[in-house]
Amino acid sequence: MIKNNTPKALSLLLAAGALTAGVATASAGIAGAAPGSSAPDGSGITKTVVIGLDGTMLDQVEAADAPNLHRLIAEGTSGQSSILGHPTISGPSWSTILTGVWHTKHGVVDNTFTGSNYEQYPSAFTRIETAKPEMRTAAISTWGGIATIAGSGTPKADVVVTTPGAGSGAATDAATADAVVNEIASNGPEFVFTQLDQVDGAGHSSGTAGSEYRPSLERVDVEVGKIVDAVDARSKATGEKWTILVTSDHGHKPNGGHGGQSEAEGVTFVIARGAGYQAGVVDDTLTIADITPTVLDNLGLDQPADLDGTPIEKGAPTATGSLGLLTGSLGN
Template sequence: MRHREPPRVLTASLALLLASGCGPGPGAPDAPALPAPSVVVVATPPLLPYVTVTLTPTPEPAPSPPSPQPKVLVVGLDGVRYDRVLATGAVHFRQLMEAGTLATGRLEVLRKVRSSSGPGWATVLTGVAPGKHGVHNNSFEGRQFIKYPDFLTRLERIRPSLHTAAVTGWRDLVHAGAVGDLVDWHATSHLKPYEIGDKDAFIIDRMTDLIQASQVDVAFMHLEVTDAVAHRTGVLGPAYREAIETVDGYLGRLFGAIRARPTFAAEKWTIIVTTDHGHKDEGGHGGVSAPERSVFVLAAGPGIEQGARRRDARQVDVAATVFAQLGIPLPGDLDGGSLSRVSAGNSH
């Protein structure tokens, strides 16, 4: 990762204006002579001392404090059925719901496009539909990431000073170019696929370390355990519930890492949580049934309505929301719109 000096935070101080006073003049005119019967006497008044006045220059007005720096963290939870999340305690997920907007919906599965991770995460990362990014399944054949890069790569091109990061346990996202080489810092796991729990523990450790110890403006993190459990046991049993509660605990760790940042008071964070696809009750996806196509986008941050519920979730809205929250105009070829009311130019 490129190392950059952290931005300085200026604190405005109040300027005090000191009033100055002045005394009387150096002397008074001679008093008139007083007549006497035989002798004329002239009375000379004593000399008055000068009054010394010290003038204090008015200080320059202190500079206004800088606006809080916007930061965005996107958390991808693989294969999460939001209805099953709402059937658990999921304390941190619910806190995010209270602080922001939960949009739920169904994937628009086009001909030859499967409800699987390749198309799902490609859509989230690029902000365009499969008809543009070209990913129809997990092979990533036909991908058009040079023409439609991920939102981190776009941001690096538009504003290279931003610190970007991506951490994922699915190596294909990096190897296929869904996360581009321009991203400042990225990590992936070399553990075998679906080693339940191990990869996600590695990923959450790396991301919390990154948030606490490094400069980061925009980050993407992808966790797999929920999808792995759903494939093995389905989504109705205790194993899937436990997996949801595990990733909910990971969200809590991320929130704590953000609050622990030395510069947190001078920052304004947006958190976006989303998924790539749903699952059948018995586990499995890739088809066109409603449970397989179940998706959600949960976002909280400046300008995002608190406690709102919507039924129009679209994966393409994630990238658009990232741009809007950073105050950067939306590229014209994005297919989504921001979930916030923050104005960032060409919002849909």
């Protein structure tokens, strides 16, 4: 994800004492519904977990042995689109995912976060905590840049954790997923965001055409499965309604790398699985700017008028079957 030293240092600082080696699994006991949660009969708000898969491309997912992601695609609405015209870099894209506006508004153009305008365009965490402080929000990620976004506002997310390096990208992602599972099972947050990083690492080292990319997808699919199982177990035990959103921040060139304006670098995707999303429907009008509006909508919060994205529609959208290019439309 074209990283820099600042997020890595921030990662270690934020992670100190935040995660332990032994993390509970979804079957290790589920706590009662948190304040502001839906009623036991499933009515009320819809809690949301967003799973961010850095540097991941939907066509590669579909070709991989990735049963958990394939299940989410089959059970929900999914679509592939392009962010061309927007920087194909993690900082700007995760900022768009977590604010609902493009870089022309949030001001982030690289991974230094210099020029960020989170005061005017706050993250979903800040919007939720401002409107409903009793709601629990959590950001648990492998890359420290997510903590920069989640910790940017006042109020910030209730939980802001970056997983300490565990010796490899795969091991660190596993620790991140285990922490998310524990958060869901123990606390049932209204909104939890997680980012897993190993696919991006493989994209940089071997490219999508290389030997490392496909195995990294198949490993991260196992971590996605843990989180999905935790959500399903909690929903069954408590009657809470949950939506799972999966998305990515950018693509990768066949020979590796991103940050330019080629078609491969600009590809992103969204998967939405939950009550109301039509099974197996393809909607290539979905964009990463739709994530925050969808989270706010699920929680029954007002939609700010200045957001660039819109809530993902429930019901059957019109399938486009093509790549929805955004060039020339950013920041409208």
